[in-house]
Each structure stands twice: as C-alpha cells, then as structure tokens.
Amino acid sequence: MSERVISPAVIKRLPRYYRYLGELIENEVVRISSKELSIKMKVTASQIRQDLNNFGGFGQQGYGYNVQYLYDEIGKILGLDNQQNMIIIGAGNLGQALANYDFSRVGFKVIGIFDANPRLEGLAVRGIEIQMVDELEEFVKSHSVDVATLTVPKKNARPIASKLEELGIRAIWNFAPTDLKVSDDVCVKNVHLDESLMTLSYNLRHRGNEKYSYNSYMND
Amino acid sequence: MSERVISPAVIKRLPRYYRYLGELIENEVVRISSKELSIKMKVTASQIRQDLNNFGGFGQQGYGYNVQYLYDEIGKILGLDNQQNMIIIGAGNLGQALANYDFSRVGFKVIGIFDANPRLEGLAVRGIEIQMVDELEEFVKSHSVDVATLTVPKKNARPIASKLEELGIRAIWNFAPTDLKVSDDVCVKNVHLDESLMTLSYNLRHRGNEKYSYNSYMND
Numbered sequence: 001m002s003e004r005v006i007s008p009a010v011i012k013r014l015p016r017y018y019r020y021l022g023e024l025i026e027n028e029v030v031r032i033s034s035k036e037l038s039i040k041m042k043v044t045a046s047q048i049r050q051d052l053n054n055f056g057g058f059g060q061q062g063y064g065y066n067v068q069y070l071y072d073e074i075g076k077i078l079g080l081d082n083q084q085n086m087i088i089i090g091a092g093n094l095g096q097a098l099a100n101y102d103f104s105r106v107g108f109k110v111i112g113i114f115d116a117n118p119r120l121e122g123l124a125v126r127g128i129e130i131q132m133v134d135e136l137e138e139f140v141k142s143h144s145v146d147v148a149t150l151t152v153p154k155k156n157a158r159p160i161a162s163k164l165e166e167l168g169i170r171a172i173w174n175f176a177p178t179d180l181k182v183s184d185d186v187c188v189k190n191v192h193l194d195e196s197l198m199t200l201s202y203n204l205r206h207r208g209n210e211k212y213s214y215n216s217y218m219n220d
Numbered sequence: 221m222s223e224r225v226i227s228p229a230v231i232k233r234l235p236r237y238y239r240y241l242g243e244l245i246e247n248e249v250v251r252i253s254s255k256e257l258s259i260k261m262k263v264t265a266s267q268i269r270q271d272l273n274n275f276g277g278f279g280q281q282g283y284g285y286n287v288q289y290l291y292d293e294i295g296k297i298l299g300l301d302n303q304q305n306m307i308i309i310g311a312g313n314l315g316q317a318l319a320n321y322d323f324s325r326v327g328f329k330v331i332g333i334f335d336a337n338p339r340l341e342g343l344a345v346r347g348i349e350i351q352m353v354d355e356l357e358e359f360v361k362s363h364s365v366d367v368a369t370l371t372v373p374k375k376n377a378r379p380i381a382s383k384l385e386e387l388g389i390r391a392i393w394n395f396a397p398t399d400l401k402v403s404d405d406v407c408v409k410n411v412h413l414d415e416s417l418m419t420l421s422y423n424l425r426h427r428g429n430e431k432y433s434y435n436s437y438m439n440d
Contacts, residue, residue, distance in 0.1 A: 005431055015415035078418050079425030097317035106414050147420060171424040173417060187427060189420035194326050195235035197393060198298050200367060200409035204391040205299030207407060211225055
C-alpha cells in the first residue's frame with residue numbers, strides 16, 4: 001500500500017459501496033464486475049478499481065469482486081465489524097425517532113437515552129428507559145459508549161458537546177442546527193436538516209437552468 | 221454575470237452561508253467583512269468573494285457585506301423567499317418527528333401527512349391530521365405542494381416516488397435508505413442516515429491515522 005493520503009472523495013463513497021453491496025447480498029448476487037458496480041455507483045469502472053486499491057487488492061482479473069468479501073472488507077474499513085454503542089441525548093421527537101430507527105444493519109445499538117425534562121423520566125423507548133442528564137456521567141463511566149447522538153435544541157448543543165468530550169466520548173452525531181465547539185480529538189458528523197432542505201429548495205428553484213443546476217449525485 | 225456554470229462546491233456552501241448570516245442577524249450584527257465570514261465558513265476570504273460574485277456584487281470595498289442584505293439575497297437564490305409547502309409521506313416515528321420540526325426558519329410549512337396504516341388515520345400531528353395514501357392524489361390536485369418528504373420503509377420508497385412524480389411533485393426529500401428511480405425532472409435530496417453514521421464510524425476508527433483521516437469540514 002502506498003503512503004499517499006486517501007482522498008475525502010473516496011472515503012465519502014465507502015458507505016454507498018457498503019449499502020449497494022448489502023443490497024446485492026440481499027438479492028443473492030455472488031460476484032460483480034467493476035463495470036456493473038460502476039453503473040450503480042455512477043463513477044467509472046477505473047475509479048472503482050482505484051478506490052478499492054487504496055485498501056488492498058479485492059478483485060480478480062476476469063472475475064470481478066466477490067460481493068460478500070468486499071462487503072465484509074469495506075465493513076471493517078468503516079469500523080462496522082464490531083458492535084458499537086450509541087447514546088442519544090435529547091429525547092424529543094427526533095431523538096425518539098432515532099431511538100426507534102434500526103441501526104443494527106450498520107452495527108450500532110442504542111444503549112441509553114437522556115433528557116433534561118423530568119416528565120420524560122422512565123418513559124421507555126424501544127425498551128430503553130429515558131434517563132435524566134445528571135445520570136449521564138455515571139452511565140458513561142460504567143458503559144462502553146462509542147457514539148453520542150445529539151438531538152437537543154440549538155442552544156444546548158455546545159454545552160452538552162463539551163460535557164460529552166469531558167466524559168471521554170470521541171464521536172458525536174450532531175442533529176442540532178449549529179456547529180459544535182469541541183477539540184480535534186472528537187469526530188463530529190453533522191446532519192443539518194435545514195441545510196439539506198435548503199439544497200433541495202435551491203435545486204427546485206433552478207431546475208432546467210444549466211448555469212445554476214447542481215446535477216451531481218445529490219447525496220449527503 | 222459570466223456564462224460559466226456555478227460549481228457544485230459553491231452551491232453546497234450556500235445553505236451554510238445562510239445559516240451563519242441568520243445567526244449574525246440573531247446576534248444583531250449589521251455588517252461583516254469577507255475575512256470574518258471566511259473564519260466562520262472555513263474557506264479563504266478570496267473564496268468567499270468569488271462565491272458571492274457568482275450571484276452578483278454584494279459587498280463594498282472597505283465596508284464588507286451588509287448582513288441582512290446578503291442573507292435576503294442568498295435566501296432568494298436558495299428559493300426561500302416564498303413560503304413552500306411540504307407533505308410528509310410515512311407517518312412513522314421519523315415522519316412524525318419531521319412533522320414536528322420547525323422548518324419555518326427556512327420558509328417551509330408542512331401542510332399534509334400521509335400513511336398507509338389505517339390505525340394512524342385522523343391522528344393529529346402538530347395540528348395536521350394524518351390522511352391515508354389513497355387521499356394523496358386528491359390532496360395534491362387541490363393544494364400547492366412544493367416538496368414531498370419520504371419517510372417510508374425502503375421497499376415502498378420507489379413506488380411512492382413514482383406516484384409522486386405522476387402527480388406532478390418535482391422535489392422529493394428522501395429519508396428511505398435506497399436510491400429513488402425518478403426522471404431527471406424530479407429533484408431528489410437524499411438523507412441517508414445509515415451512510416452518515418457509517419462516515420462517523422469510519423472517522424472514529426481511523427482517528428489519528430493521517431493516511432485514512434477525513435479532516436475536511438464534515439458537513440452534510
């Protein structure tokens with residue numbers, strides 16, 4: 001493997017590879033050529049091969065790729081080969097919706113849900129009882145928590161993110177419509193719903209206008 | 221204005237400009253220099269000026285930009301200057317959470333919610349009663365619908381998307397973990413929660429590894 005840095009564009013494509021390969025497995029497809037994969041991924045077959053060469057030689061000349069093997073290997077690269085535990089901070093509508101979402105497909109399990117509203121205490125969501133935020137520290141000390149999902153109002157997001165960092169959480173999935181202020185030690189992935197919707201609005205407004213149109217694969 | 225096509229990278233930044241300018245307005249900031257904006261946006265001041273020059277000359281040498289004016293102009297470019305109506309298809313946890321989300325900040329109003337489960341019929345979410353999907357056609361004919369949000373199971377997403385296209389809907393905000401098959405006439409914005417979480421998992425797994433790290437601004 002060369003020493004060059006793997007480009008963000010490649011890294012961005014990995015989850016989509018994983019999703020497509022998962023679908024191929026569901027459809028009992030055993031092998032796939034770079035050409036067939038390139039059609040699904042909407043990148044060239046040559047780009048597919050380059051992408052995958054970053055991580056090792058997965059294909060065989062004339063055979064293509066073994067779907068299950070490629071799926072498993074990309075899963076390892078994505079860090080999905082072990083179960084990872086998630087806690088959700090903010091048990092409002094969005095937090096509860098995420099607690100009900102099935103993340104097992106990508107190896108995540110929700111093990112705790114926290115909120116500041118005492119009226120939510122003890123309410124069970126998907127079998128997990130909502131706890132109060134003052135129990136967060138104790139919980140994080142006694143459990144293995146990989147990711148904290150933030151579904152709190154904008155004004156609470158930064159203080160809570162700082163608290164999570166103090167408690168040793170190193171990955172935050174942030175749904176609050178603001179930037180977090182944490183050190184570079186903490187990985188943050190933002191899901192800015194407003195911005196996503198604004199992008200759709202832009203495209204709808206400028207449909208058919210070649211100068212303004214955004215025709216690349218519009219995926220988050 | 222030149223005839224060149226506006227790059228996707230610029231278009232991607234517009235919602236973030238809009239969000240930051242909105243925050244500046246909340247904080248009663250009247251004007252901002254390209255340098256100050258560049259710090260918030262994490263792109264160079266020169267890039268800021270180039271970005272905004274795509275859409276007209278908004279700044280004044282030595283003055284910088286008038287925040288309210290820039291906010292309003294970018295709002296127009298994003299298509300947010302008129303109220304837009306959204307319907308939500310799929311009134312499960314995520315659909316209901318989105319029905320409760322405040323999109324008024326970006327000029328959207330939820331005017332209808334639909335599901336196939338008869339047990340949900342008539343249940344009110346944020347004052348809107350859930351209707352059955354067989355009422356969708358009539359509703360779309362008698363209302364002005366700009367965007368349809370899809371929060372249905374994967375297996376229903378494509379059939380429903382095709383139906384929406386038939387009914388004349390030209391923008392779909394898709395939360396189902398699959399690609400939609402609609403014509404180029406329909407703008408689609410995907411929110412692939414699984415893929416977003418997988419990206420976070422990748423970063424957590426490869427933290428500190430320069431070769432594998434993805435250190436650019438990780439925003440959807």
